Amino acid sequence: MADLLDVKVNDFMAKVIAKNPGETEFHQAVKEVVESIMPFIEENPKFRHGKILERITEPERVILFRVPWIDDKGEIQINKGYRIEMNSAIGPYKGGLRFHPTVNLGILKFLAFEQVFKNSLTTLPMGGGKGGSDFDPKGKSDNEVMRFCQSFMTELSRHIGQDTDVPAGDIGVGGREIGYMFGQYKRIRNEFTGVLTGKGLEWGGSLIRPEATGYGSVYFAEEMLKTRNEKIAGKTAAVSGSGNVAQYTVEKLLTLGAKVLTLSDSSGYIYDAEGITTEKLAWVMDLKNNRRGRIQEYADKYGAKYYEGQRPWSVKCDMAFPSATQNEINAEDADKLCKGGCMVVSEGANMPSTPEAVEVFLKERILYGPGKAANAGGVATSGLEMTQNSMRLPWSREEVDQRLHEIMINIHATCVKYGRESDGYINYVKGANVGGFIKVANAMMAQGVV
Numbered sequence: 175m176a177d178l179l180d181v182k183v184n185d186f187m188a189k190v191i192a193k194n195p196g197e198t199e200f201h202q203a204v205k206e207v208v209e210s211i212m213p214f215i216e217e218n219p220k221f222r223h224g225k226i227l228e229r230i231t232e233p234e235r236v237i238l239f240r241v242p243w244i245d246d247k248g249e250i251q252i253n254k255g256y257r258i259e260m261n262s263a264i265g266p267y268k269g270g271l272r273f274h275p276t277v278n279l280g281i282l283k284f285l286a287f288e289q290v291f292k293n294s295l296t297t298l299p300m301g302g303g304k305g306g307s308d309f310d311p312k313g314k315s316d317n318e319v320m321r322f323c324q325s326f327m328t329e330l331s332r333h334i335g336q337d338t339d340v341p342a343g344d345i346g347v348g349g350r351e352i353g354y355m356f357g358q359y360k361r362i363r364n365e366f367t368g369v370l371t372g373k374g375l376e377w378g379g380s381l382i383r384p385e386a387t388g389y390g391s392v393y394f395a396e397e398m399l400k401t402r403n404e405k406i407a408g409k410t411a412a413v414s415g416s417g418n419v420a421q422y423t424v425e426k427l428l429t430l431g432a433k434v435l436t437l438s439d440s441s442g443y444i445y446d447a448e449g450i451t452t453e454k455l456a457w458v459m460d461l462k463n464n465r466r467g468r469i470q471e472y473a474d475k476y477g478a479k480y481y482e483g484q485r486p487w488s489v490k491c492d493m494a495f496p497s498a499t500q501n502e503i504n505a506e507d508a509d510k511l512c513k514g515g516c517m518v519v520s521e522g523a524n525m526p527s528t529p530e531a532v533e534v535f536l537k538e539r540i541l542y543g544p545g546k547a548a549n550a551g552g553v554a555t556s557g558l559e560m561t562q563n564s565m566r567l568p569w570s571r572e573e574v575d576q577r578l579h580e581i582m583i584n585i586h587a588t589c590v591k592y593g594r595e596s597d598g599y600i601n602y603v604k605g606a607n608v609g610g611f612i613k614v615a616n617a618m619m620a621q622g623v624v
């Protein structure tokens with residue numbers, strides 16, 4: 175049976191690869207899902223007859239556009255703009271915008287595909303999408319970022335809307351960029367609506383949205399640890415990245431009594447044997463969010479060690495929170511983590527572990543929470559922002575945090591329900607993929623061949 179399933183997965187993947195040449199990250203994300211789903215499809219042939227796998231791997235719409243803007247020297251610059259509207263079976267397209275020089279069609283399709291399952295897991299009515307640009311905000315002035323965002327939104331505004339497609343932030347898109355894009359949308363459409371999430375508090379944003387992905391990833395780790403009668407207090411943690419997700423992961427870990435040893439950026443990582451404190455974290459937030467500096471400066475300021483060009487996975491720790499980018503943990507890193515005593519990995523980033531790394535985690539039977547479950551708190555809270563916008567009524571910090579916490583507990587329960595293996599081990603990859611798939615697949619079947 176296992177061999178037959180492998181053949182079916184390989185046949186299916188051969189078609190996906192032929193149809194989407196060169197999109198390696200998209201192939202990787204699809205394969206992981208299809209491997210989990212194939213046994214379920216075989217048991218439920220209506221999904222095979224309905225060609226749900228073939229349909230769910232084809233975006234409903236891909237929008238590609240030119241983004242011209244003028245830099246501070248008066249020179250015209252051209253970037254690529256994208257929006258992938260992947261699946262709207264259970265709600266309007268929802269997913270972030272990424273501004274990073276590495277952005278390409280394959281990366282955004284992988285992110286949009288993952289988003290479909292993640293959004294379904296939240297239990298909120300949100301379809302999946304993703305977008306962005308190869309624009310690099312690093313080293314650009316505020317004015318340049320604003321002109322870029324305005325040009326980007328001038329085209330994107332034709333395709334999105336509060337009931338159609340509601341983008342949010344991702345790598346390189348934080349409060350500043352969302353503000354510039356929201357302002358331009360409002361100007362073009364002459365309407366004040368919840369067309370973007372991650373907005374500022376004074377103009378339609380939700381409390382806890384900035385914190386949500388990081389907090390949610392820690393709540394998810396907490397639930398995973400509970401299955402082994404363990405808790406976060408007193409444990410050491412390695413965190414990668416130093417952006418939005420990493421910052422609030424560290425904040426919640428500190429609140430729950432963990433000792434955080436590392437942070438990183440694309441240049442290298444810092445190791446602080448004394449542990450990152452609340453004061454040091456506040457300094458990092460100012461460094462990254464306002465001064466837009468490099469993490470190396472932390473080592474100079476606090477006498478920590480700095481490892482140029484390396485990732486923090488050789489550090490001995492009880493818990494790992496990859497919170498930077500895709501494929502930042504390979505098999506060797508995973509091996510080092512497990513040998514160093516790491517018992518739980520909760521992915522704040524999207525697909526930070528390579529398939530070979532995931533294999534190591536599953537073989538070692540550690541608690542491994544894949545991004546589409548562990549980092550779903552971000553989009554879930556975006557969903558809560560949409561609800562508050564529709565009601566025109568803001569909720570308190572406590573109310574949003576409580577709802578976020580409940581959602582993460584529920585996502586964990588769904589993973590346990592669909593991911594428990596015969597030996598009792600919880601395979602969260604399978605749990606998240608099957609749990610996320612069922613609702614979308616049923617909705618697609620109900621809506622006919624569309």
Ligand code: NDP
Pocket residue numbers: 343344345346347348387415416417418419420438439440441497498499500522523524549550552553
């Ligand atoms: P930010 O832009 O705020 O921070 C990204 C961090 O990752 C920075 O420290 C950045 O370093 C580092 N990084 C980015 N690219 C690379 C790379 N190629 N190699 C090494 N380090 C890199 O983004 P977020 O914190 O919002 O996003 C981080 C991850 O979390 C992404 O995978 C994103 O998709 C995921 N995510 C984010 C959500 C959100 O709500 N923001 C929701 C769910 C998932 P540098 O500054 O040097 O580039």
